Amino acid sequence: MSVSVLRLRLVWVLMATFLNAALCRVYRDKGRVGFVTLQRPSLDQSSSPFSVSSRRQRQRRGVTAPQMIFDQVAKGLKTGMEKIAGIERLNSESIQPALAEIKKVLVDADCNIRVVNALVKTVAFKADGVRKLKGVTAQQQFFKLVKDEIQEVLGGSDASLARRVDGRPTVILLAGLQGTGKTTFASKLAYYCAKKEDPARKKVLLVAADVYRPAAIDQLVTMGGKTNTTVYAPGADIDPVRIAREAVEKAKNEGFDTVVVDTAGRQAIDEDLMDELARIKNTVKPDETLLVVDAMTGQEAAALTRQFDERIGITGAVLTKLDGDTRGGAALSVRGVSGKPIKFAGVGERVEDIELFRPDRMASRIVGMGDMMTLVEKAQDAFDSTNFDQVKIFKKVAEDRYDFNDFMGQIEAIGKMGGVGKIFEFLPGMADKMNNDVLRKAAQNLKIFRKIHAAMTPEERKNPKAFIRGKQADERITRIAAETGLTMYAVRSFTTQFMQIRKAMKQQTQKTFGSMDYLKGKSVEDLKKMSPDDLKALNTAAEAGQQAATGQNIPRKMRRQMEIKGASAKEVQRQAQERQANMMRQGGGGGPK
Ligand SMILES: Nc1nc2c(ncn2[C@@H]2O[C@H](COP(=O)(O)OP(=O)(O)OP(=O)(O)O)[C@@H](O)[C@H]2O)c(=O)[nH]1
Ligand SMILES: [Mg+2]
Known part of the structure; x- marks a missing residue:
């Protein structure tokens, strides 16, 4: 198995687990309303003006994804940020190169010069004297300062739309x-x-x-x-x-x-x-x-x-x-x-x-932190329109009943969110790690999975363990390979990969809900009726999502496979740590506050 295949597998595990985390967050942020909306019957896609269009549809209309706009600015800001990497105590002199870069990138973005000057001046004033604290580098604090100032320039907090309350329109x-x-x-x-x-x-x-x-x-x-x-x-x-x-x-x-x-x-x-x-x-x-x-x-x-x-x-x-x-x-x-x-x-x-x-x-x-919340909203929209029932998924994951149909439902939702690439655009620090090659292969894999899913019998789709080992499993794999025109190796590696995803999701669901017993002990209906207070138990969702993104959730089995292929466990660990450090360098990696 080549390294790129391994990376590819990692993509799927991350995707599935991240999606899980994102939905946990929908629940936490929206409280009960989240459940209610998620249960809403799906809209008729063909006639509804509200349907979520795919990225390709948008591209056909000549519309590009909105979150791409600031790519140049984000890149420039990163270059600026790199200029203060490793400095333990910032002073007006040491931040000059970073400020000059930030100024240049904002002016290049056709931002008004007075606005830019004011922003740079405020950042310079606030950054002077910032020093490394326990667990937080001076660079990270600087990054936060820049982000806060940009937010201030953009208007600080959300502006709401006026509404009359006197009964008149x-x-x-x-x-x-x-x-x-x-x-x-x-x-x-x-x-x-x-x-x-x-x-x-x-x-x-x-x-x-x-x-x-x-x-x-x-x-x-x-x-x-x-x-x-x-x-x-x-x-x-x-x-x-x-x-x-x-x-x-x-x-x-x-x-x-x-x-x-x-x-x-x-x-x-x-x-x-x-x-x-x-x-x-x-x-x-x-x-x-x-x-x-x-x-x-x-x-x-x-x-x-x-x-x-x-x-x-x-x-x-x-x-x-x-x-x-x-x-x-x-x-x-x-x-x-x-x-x-x-x-x-x-x-x-x-x-x-x-x-x-x-x-x-x-x-x-x-500033290129990724935009978790937007993804969460898109996730909710996508799930609304697929009538995908995540509560059921949580429960099924907890009870080891998560099956190929559930995975397929999630894959479809990912598609509606704009595909793998789109999700990675939103993940803090992940966008630049995903090259086109990996994304193309992930898209190919998706097609292959659809084929395999279609070739399975309804019972097989509900019973992933039927593919684990033994003569019958081999027979099934042979049959599916023949039906799909894929190699047996390809079919087998998908079923193996699926079990890894299932495991990673289980770990994450456990983190989110604290205890699996909580899920096991309640019916889907009861779970849907949970009060906002109950949902406080979901507060760890964001962290789970972050861990998924940093690769801390790499299942042991996958680590072992990586070892066999030459990368030692230590190396895998080191890579995960590096990813984490990178994310911190790029802005805390926590998504919006
Ligand atoms: N890509 C993109 N196109 C938009 C957006 N908003 C409007 N358009 C397009 O811009 C063009 C002009 O939009 P209109 O809504 O007719 O603009 P208008 O201000 O009413 O124009 P007048 O009435 O002639 O002054 C149309 O082709 C719209 O489809 C947007 O947010 N993104
Ligand atoms: Mg008009």
Whole structure:
């Protein structure tokens, strides 16, 4: 068995165990709600606008994954960080090379220079005198400082959307230049309110107040239709101010709780546009006036936000096209230049490509810490739509009943999250370790596993031990090899690998729940009814996930195999430690706080 095959196997073990940890975290963070949502029946993928699309589908549409945007920045920051590796006590002089690198990378990302200077100055001030403490290097502390400052620049904490509580509808007015994505965002917001937000916002009225571009009204009507949202579009020959006023009246009379007004864009800021917006604003007195800006315009977006704010007064910005080829300058400058928070991010052309803008997560992405929470959410979405019952899985793992069907279900969920590569992008410190070769092979393996799974009888799928040893096991393997066209070796190594995964998952589930008896003693129904207090028992989930990522969970059997193939147990141990150290060097490895 070659080293790459071993690494490949490790990938699967890590994947399965990490997924387990991620789901533990979903439970811990969401409490009972997590269970309830996870039980929800699956949505019809073909007709639902909410379906989770695969990475390939996104790529076909020319959309790249949003978390790739800051790769350059993350790389540059890492280079900067390396310049202070090993220094035990930081002073203004010793951090200069690192600061210079950070400054360069942010300026290259088209971040506003004033914002960059302020950030670098604050980091320099706070880092001066930082020294190595027990268990934490000065470099790690520096890293944290940089991450915190970037988070501060991005807005500190999450900005929420205003909501009226007096029974009248909350009015959200959208403004922005031509083509920035206002109409798209209006329908995304309707989707977001209906699907993600609290029930008080469920009834949304979209308002077509762009009467200048001939197709604008149709566009909103079509997009609104995709989310079953009512669109108020009285026509192109009516004054937009009147449309907006009547829409709010209609919303009051008919019990809509949120009104989203889409307005016309212009090529540049002109007085007509500003006047019309000001008149709409004065008439409907919106609770939120959001400026929709295109992230691809870099720090220009920040200047624009300030100009709009000075002229009409806005409550926040929406950054669209964050999935595109942006270097991050807009995200990093808008708040610093305009003082206005970024409230949402647009990450694709579909209605569901909307995210709440979260400074802490964005900062984690920028410094390359990986973004556990996003993965956790994606995991939840994927599991929602596969109707995959993780509670059952925990119990089955505890009772040694985890079988090929369960594994297949998880594999499918991984696919829905964007595949192996996507998961590794999110894992702290793992992204650069996974080269294309390994990922390609992992994808190949997935195909092979599907074939093997298809060739198994229903009983075999439920009974992995049937493949362990003995004449019957050999017969099964021979039959499956013949049916799939694979070699017997390939079939056997998959079944062996599966047992390793099962074992690793068991160890991890044990860590998560403290005791396996807890799981064994309860029915699936009882487990689903666990209170948030019961869920406190899951607090070790994150650590379990981290250990899986650092390879501490390498099953003994696999270690033995590695030994046979030349790497001593000591060497395996050393590699695991190195991985751990690397992760710490790259930012604590703990995901977001
Ligand atoms: N990749 C990507 N494309 C987006 C996003 N938001 C909008 N778009 C695309 O940008 C283009 C313009 O979007 P619209 O919503 O029509 O923009 P608008 O601001 O309403 O345009 P006007 O009404 O003409 O001013 C469309 O092709 C959208 O599909 C996004 O977040 N990501
Ligand atoms: Mg429009």
